Amino acid sequence: MSKANKRPGGRSSRVRKAVFEAVEGLLVERPGDLPSMASIAERAGVNPTSLYRRWRDVRILAGEVAVDRLMRELPVPDTGSLREDLIGWGASAARGLSTRRSVSLLRIMAATPPSGETDLRKLPIARRLEELDAMLSRAKKRGEPTPVLGDVLELVLAPIYLAALFLGPIRDTRDVARLVDRAIALQATSR
Amino acid sequence: MSKANKRPGGRSSRVRKAVFEAVEGLLVERPGDLPSMASIAERAGVNPTSLYRRWRDVRILAGEVAVDRLMRELPVPDTGSLREDLIGWGASAARGLSTRRSVSLLRIMAATPPSGETDLRKLPIARRLEELDAMLSRAKKRGEPTPVLGDVLELVLAPIYLAALFLGPIRDTRDVARLVDRAIALQATSR
Numbered sequence: 001m002s003k004a005n006k007r008p009g010g011r012s013s014r015v016r017k018a019v020f021e022a023v024e025g026l027l028v029e030r031p032g033d034l035p036s037m038a039s040i041a042e043r044a045g046v047n048p049t050s051l052y053r054r055w056r057d058v059r060i061l062a063g064e065v066a067v068d069r070l071m072r073e074l075p076v077p078d079t080g081s082l083r084e085d086l087i088g089w090g091a092s093a094a095r096g097l098s099t100r101r102s103v104s105l106l107r108i109m110a111a112t113p114p115s116g117e118t119d120l121r122k123l124p125i126a127r128r129l130e131e132l133d134a135m136l137s138r139a140k141k142r143g144e145p146t147p148v149l150g151d152v153l154e155l156v157l158a159p160i161y162l163a164a165l166f167l168g169p170i171r172d173t174r175d176v177a178r179l180v181d182r183a184i185a186l187q188a189t190s191r
Numbered sequence: 192m193s194k195a196n197k198r199p200g201g202r203s204s205r206v207r208k209a210v211f212e213a214v215e216g217l218l219v220e221r222p223g224d225l226p227s228m229a230s231i232a233e234r235a236g237v238n239p240t241s242l243y244r245r246w247r248d249v250r251i252l253a254g255e256v257a258v259d260r261l262m263r264e265l266p267v268p269d270t271g272s273l274r275e276d277l278i279g280w281g282a283s284a285a286r287g288l289s290t291r292r293s294v295s296l297l298r299i300m301a302a303t304p305p306s307g308e309t310d311l312r313k314l315p316i317a318r319r320l321e322e323l324d325a326m327l328s329r330a331k332k333r334g335e336p337t338p339v340l341g342d343v344l345e346l347v348l349a350p351i352y353l354a355a356l357f358l359g360p361i362r363d364t365r366d367v368a369r370l371v372d373r374a375i376a377l378q379a380t381s382r
Contacts, residue, residue, distance in 0.1 A: 153353060154349070154350040154353070155346070158345070159344070159349045161349065161353055162345070162348060162349035162352055162353075165352065182377075186377075
């Protein structure tokens with residue numbers, strides 16, 4: 001983590017808060033559009049140059065805001081059962097993707113620069129993946145059959161996103177449970 | 192299929208071609224932005240009213256253009272082996288998603304109106320799903336263990352899209368082969 005991102009407190013953290021609120025505010029007003037660095041700087045009352053220095057590209061900034069919102073709105077559950085944790089997590093992800101506001105989040109993520117800049121884009125999402133990994137570690141310690149993070153992403157999260165993008169969002173928790181049960185069963189049998 | 196969409200030939204099909212070319216052209220010029228109906232109409236030399244009458248919303252139109260491009264650029268293979276067909280199809284989908292141009296396609300799909308309008312958005316993508324279903328039917332007739340369409344989408348296509356959106360596109364065909372093998376193995380054991 002770079003020095004500019006350190007926490008807590010201080011001027012840096014106040015700027016971050018103001019900038020994130022500016023991005024959120026602009027997204028609420030115009031849900032489909034990625035705001036410009038200039039409009040964010042103006043609304044947050046900071047110098048555009050310092051925005052560019054810290055985030056380089058508005059899409060990187062928007063990606064951080066999106067993951068930040070994700071972590072606030074969809075905390076990773078800790079019920080004592082991996083199956084319940086995964087269903088709760090998957091269902092809230094699916095629910096989140098069925099609202100207009102969160103689909104605009106998905107658009108932002110999709111707008112993040114693709115190939116060639118994977119290190120940059122991994123930065124925001126990495127925080128989220130750590131949370132999920134901690135959920136899996138807890139289950140493993142309890143002795144439950146525990147899929148690896150990659151399998152959970154592929155077998156549970158990916159179908160939820162594909163549905164939201166192309167086929168209409170998943171609304172029935174039983175559909176999420178089916179995905180979770182498949183991931184756990186594969187783990188229990190194949191390793 | 193509505194009367195307005197019928198083919199071949201005639202004025203309707205010429206308008207469709209001009210409109211699709213206008214959308215593609217505008218997207219090439221400004222890859223991130225969904226063009227307006229007015230700008231599409233102007234470029235295609237048609238009346239905006241007729242655009243609205245036929246497509247109702249620029250996102251529905253853009254979705255049709257996106258699926259049309261998908262079907263032209265990534266034809267569904269027919270090698271005589273389901274495993275090879277699926278790997279070829281998945282690998283070309285992954286390759287497609289690693290380019291800037293196709294990620295802008297993904298953005299368009301993500302921008303398509305979500306909940307409540309599933310019938311409308313199913314219209315363009317349905318054509319693509321029919322192609323895939325035909326691939327699976329051929330395999331089934333040959334007597335191969337054949338996953339249902341939903342499982343292919345969830346187990347093969349979804350992880351490819353998730354990777355392109357969040358983790359960096361899949362570049363190694365062996366990763367696609369792993370997804371395909373899992374889908375086929377699940378089919379062979381569980382039914």
